[in-house]
Amino acid sequence: MNILLYNPDNEITNNFMPHLWMFLLKSLTPPGHKVFLIDGNARRMSSEDLVQYIRENEIGLVGIGAMTRMIRKAYHMADAVRAAGVPVVMGGPHVTEVPDEPLGRNGEARHADAIALGEADQTWPAIVADAARGELKEIYAPINSDGKEVKPPLGDYPVIPWDKMDLDQFNLIKHFPKMARRMLSLVGMTWQSFHMIPIESGRGCPYGCEFCTVTGFFGDSIRFRSNESVVNELLMLKAREKREKGKVAVFFIDDNFAINPRRTKSLLREIIARGAQVPWVAQISMNLLRDEELVSLISQSGGKWIFIGLESIDAENLKSVSKGFNKPDEYQAVLERLARHNLYAITSFIFGMDGDSTGVAKRTLDAIHSWPPGLPVFGLLTPYPATPLYDRLSAAGRLTRPKHWLEFKPFTMAFKPLGITVEEAESEVRQAWSSCYSPETIAASMEWLGSKSFPDRLIHLLSRLAFRGIYFPQMKRRDWIHVLYESRGPILSLLGQALMLKLRPQHRKPIVLKPQGLPEPAPLAREQAAG
Numbered sequence: 328m329n330i331l332l333y334n335p336d337n338e339i340t341n342n343f344m345p346h347l348w349m350f351l352l353k354s355l356t357p358p359g360h361k362v363f364l365i366d367g368n369a370r371r372m373s374s375e376d377l378v379q380y381i382r383e384n385e386i387g388l389v390g391i392g393a394m395t396r397m398i399r400k401a402y403h404m405a406d407a408v409r410a411a412g413v414p415v416v417m418g419g420p421h422v423t424e425v426p427d428e429p430l431g432r433n434g435e436a437r438h439a440d441a442i443a444l445g446e447a448d449q450t451w452p453a454i455v456a457d458a459a460r461g462e463l464k465e466i467y468a469p470i471n472s473d474g475k476e477v478k479p480p481l482g483d484y485p486v487i488p489w490d491k492m493d494l495d496q497f498n499l500i501k502h503f504p505k506m507a508r509r510m511l512s513l514v515g516m517t518w519q520s521f522h523m524i525p526i527e528s529g530r531g532c533p534y535g536c537e538f539c540t541v542t543g544f545f546g547d548s549i550r551f552r553s554n555e556s557v558v559n560e561l562l563m564l565k566a567r568e569k570r571e572k573g574k575v576a577v578f579f580i581d582d583n584f585a586i587n588p589r590r591t592k593s594l595l596r597e598i599i600a601r602g603a604q605v606p607w608v609a610q611i612s613m614n615l616l617r618d619e620e621l622v623s624l625i626s627q628s629g630g631k632w633i634f635i636g637l638e639s640i641d642a643e644n645l646k647s648v649s650k651g652f653n654k655p656d657e658y659q660a661v662l663e664r665l666a667r668h669n670l671y672a673i674t675s676f677i678f679g680m681d682g683d684s685t686g687v688a689k690r691t692l693d694a695i696h697s698w699p700p701g702l703p704v705f706g707l708l709t710p711y712p713a714t715p716l717y718d719r720l721s722a723a724g725r726l727t728r729p730k731h732w733l734e735f736k737p738f739t740m741a742f743k744p745l746g747i748t749v750e751e752a753e754s755e756v757r758q759a760w761s762s763c764y765s766p767e768t769i770a771a772s773m774e775w776l777g778s779k780s781f782p783d784r785l786i787h788l789l790s791r792l793a794f795r796g797i798y799f800p801q802m803k804r805r806d807w808i809h810v811l812y813e814s815r816g817p818i819l820s821l822l823g824q825a826l827m828l829k830l831r832p833q834h835r836k837p838i839v840l841k842p843q844g845l846p847e848p849a850p851l852a853r854e855q856a857a858g
């Protein structure tokens with residue numbers, strides 16, 4: 328049987344990375360079947376395109392996975408596939424959280440023939456076998472004979488054959504502006520491909536933050552893969568990178584990559600010992616980044632960016648969403664520690680919490696601008712189904728759009744906040760994005776990073792321009808031209824640096840424009856105060 332695994336786009340932005348579930352399920356598919364993968368983020372399709380693809384490739388089963396944010400598109404595509412006579416199985420966090428919805432048991436239209444609840448590593452082979460026999464059941468749940476939920480232990484994690492996977496649709500170099508490609512080639516970085524690959528080293532998080540689905544979905548017990556299997560995967564990617572004359576970076580998608588610091592350190596030591604370093608990004612909560620040895624190992628093993636859910640600079644707010652383990656007083660020290668090791672943070676903030684009042688953006692920005700530059704992202708508190716937050720707001724009658732996912736609108740509140748109006752909260756988010764991604768802030772960040780190596784500075788600039796697109800429309804060519812024009816100052820300065828490197832080939836080491844070390848953050852703070 329030919330199987331298509333499809334992940335819809337979110338209808339607004341493009342993702343920088345393929346979704347792991349597709350590669351994982353492909354690797355877990357029993358022999359005798361051919362699996363095709365389409366990630367709508369890389370290859371946008373209308374429902375007509377999808378149906379045509381299914382006909383051309385004689386697909387007999389379509390598996391669709393989606394987060395809540397993409398579920399509207401997922402249902403739309405599933406409806407078209409089913410209308411074309413091909414069965415659809417849906418899985419992932421959203422359908423697990425509201426299983427009646429895809430099955431049409433809530434009185435509305437049905438979208439899926441079958442659903443896979445929870446982690447599907449162990450149920451997927453049975454789904455494929457049943458579909459091949461034309462005997463799909465409605466619900467596949469990972470339970471044992473006593474009806475108890477079973478979590479895959481990850482000790483026998485499959486080998487994902489990254490070296491053979493067709494990754495063409497995920498080649499990011501195609502999206503690099505020409506100018507960036509020229510700058511890279513000037514300094515000898517003539518990559519034919521650039522892939523960001525998701526790898527998981529473990530699952531589960533015990534922290535139970537009120538707005539998060541992870542503790543409910545993956546559980547509060549943490550499971551890890553062996554160091555060996557993770558390192559082998561990295562080495563396989565490195566071999567591919569060499570063969571393709573390309574570049575690979577890795578996103579360790581664990582919810583909290585350092586949840587067990589001893590184990591994380593042992594993994595990082597093994598990465599270093601076996602020469603498996605690639606540039607990597609991971610999510611780590613700030614309380615675990617107090618550990619200097621851990622931070623040093625992160626840096627030595629290839630770590631570049633750490634995604635940290637700082638969420639709020641107000642300790643009471645953090646307590647109100649069960650995230651009191653974040654200590655705002657320590658944010659600066661943690662970020663400076665990272666910067667001393669050439670690591671930068673993607674700092675995530677949520678507005679609309681019960682303790683927020685007008686001016687929350689300004690207060691947060693004042694703090695951010697006193698820290699080493701990173702990539703701040705801002706969102707509104709969103710009640711995802713089956714989270715404690717959803718239940719609390721629902722019980723209090725505060726949900727204004729209880730099924731917000733069926734009429735998804737980015738950066739739009741779905742409930743009434745307490746100390747601020749819906750419009751004010753949305754406008755605070757806009758203010759925060761506008762300030763952090765203004766041409767002045769981009770220029771100030773690049774100045775702050777003046778002592779860093781050329782590749783570090785280039786990656787920072789490109790990341791900043793790309794992250795801007797999470798909030799501001801940046802999908803069209805003319806939007807990009809506008810953004811590049813606005814940031815011409817730092818771009819020209821980097822171009823100058825690239826030319827210097829080209830003209831002086833003896834400079835194999837990073838060019839240093841200022842003494843190494845942590846420069847004063849003052850210029851950045853000044854720029855922002857002015858903006």
Ligand code: B12
Pocket residue numbers: 337341342343344345346347348351389390391392393394395396416417418419420421424443445446447448451454525527538539540541545580581582706711712
């Ligand atoms: C990596 C990641 C991202 C990446 C992008 C996704 C990518 N390309 O991988 C980035 C950083 C961009 C991201 C962004 C966001 N993310 Co995110 N992300 C994750 C993360 C950390 C890992 C996803 C993953 O690969 N997990 C490992 C795989 C193996 O698990 P899985 O996807 O659940 O798949 C398993 C099962 O669900 C099932 N399954 C899944 N699909 C299918 C399909 C079929 C047919 C079958 C049979 C089974 C099946 O089988 C798999 C194996 O067991 C998860 C948390 C988590 N631990 O999962 C959050 C998570 C998915 N993200 C979440 C959210 C909210 C977001 C954002 C909306 C945040 C925001 N406010 O902007 C954005 C939206 C992105 C967008 N494109 O619009 C939520 C989703 C909650 C929900 N109900 O939808 C999660 C669960 C985290 C959370 N805090 O609750 N995210």
Ligand code: SF4
Pocket residue numbers: 532533534535536539540541542582583612636
């Ligand atoms: S620490 Fe992160 S993954 Fe864990 S519950 Fe909180 S938000 Fe979710």
